[in-house]
Amino acid sequence: FFLVAALVCMTTMSRMIEEQRTQIGVLKALGYSSGQILKKYVFYSGSSAIIGGVAGFFAGTYVFTTVIWEVYKMMYEFADVIIVFDWLTGALALAVAILCSVGTTLYSCHQELGEAPAQLIRPKAPSAGKRIFLERIPAFWNRLKFLQKVSMRNIFRYKKRFFMMVAGISGCSALLVTGFGVRDSVTGIVTQQYTQIQTYDIGVTYSSSVTPEQKSELESKEQDGVEKSVFVAEKSMDLVGSEKTKSVSLIIADPDSDMTPFVNLHTEKGVPITFPKKGEAVISAKVADELGIKTGDTVTLQDSDMKTISVTVSGLCENFVYNYVYLSADTYEEQMKTEPEYKNAFVCVSEGTDAHLLGTSLMAMSDVAAVNISQDDMERFSSMMGSMDLIVVVIILCAAGLAFIVLYNLTNINITERVCEIATIEVLGFYENETAAYVFRENTILTFLGALAGLVLGVFLHRFVMSQIVVDMVAFDVHVKPISFVYSVVLTLVFTWFVDRLMRKKIDAISMTESLKSVD
Numbered sequence: 254f255f256l257v258a259a260l261v262c263m264t265t266m267s268r269m270i271e272e273q274r275t276q277i278g279v280l281k282a283l284g285y286s287s288g289q290i291l292k293k294y295v296f297y298s299g300s301s302a303i304i305g306g307v308a309g310f311f312a313g314t315y316v317f318t319t320v321i322w323e324v325y326k327m328m329y330e331f332a333d334v335i336i337v338f339d340w341l342t343g344a345l346a347l348a349v350a351i352l353c354s355v356g357t358t359l360y361s362c363h364q365e366l367g368e369a370p371a372q373l374i375r376p377k378a379p380s381a382g383k384r385i386f387l388e389r390i391p392a393f394w395n396r397l398k399f400l401q402k403v404s405m406r407n408i409f410r411y412k413k414r415f416f417m418m419v420a421g422i423s424g425c426s427a428l429l430v431t432g433f434g435v436r437d438s439v440t441g442i443v444t445q446q447y448t449q450i451q452t453y454d455i456g457v458t459y460s461s462s463v464t465p466e467q468k469s470e471l472e473s474k475e476q477d478g479v480e481k482s483v484f485v486a487e488k489s490m491d492l493v494g495s496e497k498t499k500s501v502s503l504i505i506a507d508p509d510s511d512m513t514p515f516v517n518l519h520t521e522k523g524v525p526i527t528f529p530k531k532g533e534a535v536i537s538a539k540v541a542d543e544l545g546i547k548t549g550d551t552v553t554l555q556d557s558d559m560k561t562i563s564v565t566v567s568g569l570c571e572n573f574v575y576n577y578v579y580l581s582a583d584t585y586e587e588q589m590k591t592e593p594e595y596k597n598a599f600v601c602v603s604e605g606t607d608a609h610l611l612g613t614s615l616m617a618m619s620d621v622a623a624v625n626i627s628q629d630d631m632e633r634f635s636s637m638m639g640s641m642d643l644i645v646v647v648i649i650l651c652a653a654g655l656a657f658i659v660l661y662n663l664t665n666i667n668i669t670e671r672v673c674e675i676a677t678i679e680v681l682g683f684y685e686n687e688t689a690a691y692v693f694r695e696n697t698i699l700t701f702l703g704a705l706a707g708l709v710l711g712v713f714l715h716r717f718v719m720s721q722i723v724v725d726m727v728a729f730d731v732h733v734k735p736i737s738f739v740y741s742v743v744l745t746l747v748f749t750w751f752v753d754r755l756m757r758k759k760i761d762a763i764s765m766t767e768s769l770k771s772v773d
Contacts, residue, residue: 255353257424257655259552260417261356261662266298268666270365271377277365278373287366290760294358302354307524314338320643358453370406378513381650385409404694412665417704418699422658425652426707426745427714432648433737434715435722438729439641442573443634445730447627450572453483453515453599456625462594470618471598477614478606483510486585486593490562492536492578494544501540501576503554508582515599518570526568531583533567539728540576541569554578574634574729616707636733649744663694664756668763678766691758693753703743710740 270277280290315336322334327354345661366375388394397405408415459467463484471482486505491498506528518526521538529535534554536546546552554562564584570577585593600615602608612624668675670761671692679688712733719731 257421259353262354266358266361278370282370298354298358302350306350310343312703347569352653361449382608419703422703423707425656426704428652428739430711432645436735437644437734446573447631455600457598458623459596460620460622478603478611480609481601484595486595487597491555501578504579521571534564534580536560537572537576538569541668549661660752
């Protein structure tokens with residue numbers, strides 16, 4: 254944004270000074286110094302930077318803070334946001350804005366103010382036309398129509414505008430790719446967690462270790478809709494890394510049971526992982542990445558009583574919600590010198606069974622403390638993740654603003670500089686639509702080139718943004734769907750179309766007789 258702001262300011266001030274070239278020459282001829290003349294333009298650009306910087310500081314602090322807080326409430330919903338204005342950061346941002354604005358003004362004025370008054374009073378000669386690279390490819394160039402050749406020459410004739418347009422539009426497309434990519438990376442993780450990883454339907458928690466009678470009671474619920482069930486021990490422990498420690502949920506399976514129908518362990522690339530054997534453990538990939546753990550490493554698990562378990566990592570499993578470590582009962586018994594407490598059960602529901610009715614039946618069993626239905630968890634987390642749409646909306650609005658500023662500024666300058674040219678082709682018989690297409694064709698080509706560059710830039714920007722969105726108990730599936738790239742390009746072209754429609758009125762308002770009276 255600072256880069257585009259600097260480019261916009263440079264182009265705007267350069268154009269303003271060129272338009273007022275004669276006036277500058279008259280002022281110098283009357284005895285005004287270059288410094289006195291320069292004050293006018295410095296005040297113009299500096300005041301706009303100050304007004305925009307101050308407004309942006311207050312608006313940005315409120316809007317972005319509120320949006321980010323709403324997103325983080327999906328895991329930390331405990332208080333309302335309190336807006337705190339960081340005056341130091343605001344002062345630094347304002348200083349950079351003034352530096353970009355005033356600095357580009359000084360750069361733009363330097364060349365004009367260095368000329369003699371007699372030269373300034375005379376109209377400036379137009380930029381010389383040059384052969385472009387495409388003309389050296391006859392197979393391509395000779396197939397272009399005349400107006401297409403003119404558009405190509407105009408695109409490459411003004412190199413500063415070319416790079417400014419491509420930079421601005423690529424930034425716009427990159428923001429859109431990032432916004433849609435954030436949504437793609439966040440919104441699908443809950444469905445994957447509860448349909449592809451934790452494939453059981455109901456979790457049952459007992460007040461104490463289950464007895465054989467309680468196991469039989471659960472297994473006898475087949476007529477109520479219990480298709481399969483397994484008992485597990487779940488315990489909170491610390492996974493000790495070389496530099497820091499992370500809290501994890503340790504899952505210990507009943508040694509005589511098959512965990513495959515209830516938990517699908519696989520790598521982030523989808524390669525199946527077998528449930529750990531004696532002396533082994535399978536760890537969630539996110540927590541392993543944070544602690545620098547790899548497959549084959551030996552890690553230590555520590556409980557609240559400072560008892561430890563040392564195991565070899567046999568696999569890093571994909572997991573999105575919470576951090577899990579899977580362990581065999583044999584490993585736990587051997588190192589902790591005690592049997593695990595099986596207080597939890599995973600239940601798969603028969604097809605056609607109402608999970609909520611079955612949950613009510615399970616809750617009525619002896620010593621059951623809680624019944625948790627996976628579908629409810631999925632809906633609750635999906636609702637929380639829906640707040641990420643705010644991020645997408647804000648980013649789209651920022652991208653639209655960026656595209657509008659760049660396109661409007663350059664198109665306005667382009668039309669202003671070519672008033673005589675436009676009036677001439679209208680006199681020659683061009684219809685209004687043909688005249689508009691002649692002018693706006695360059696916008697479309699540059700927008701398309703900028704959008705393609707933005708797709709590549711957006712991939713890297715998206716990865717950076719996702720690396721900064723850190724939620725302790727949630728791992729994101731960092732990717733951008735192909736349709737999101739399509740949306741980004743289409744929206745960028747829509748922004749261009751909107752600006753073209755807006756500037757169409759300026760072209761239609763050009764007076765052919767008045768424009769052709771110009772000294773040029």
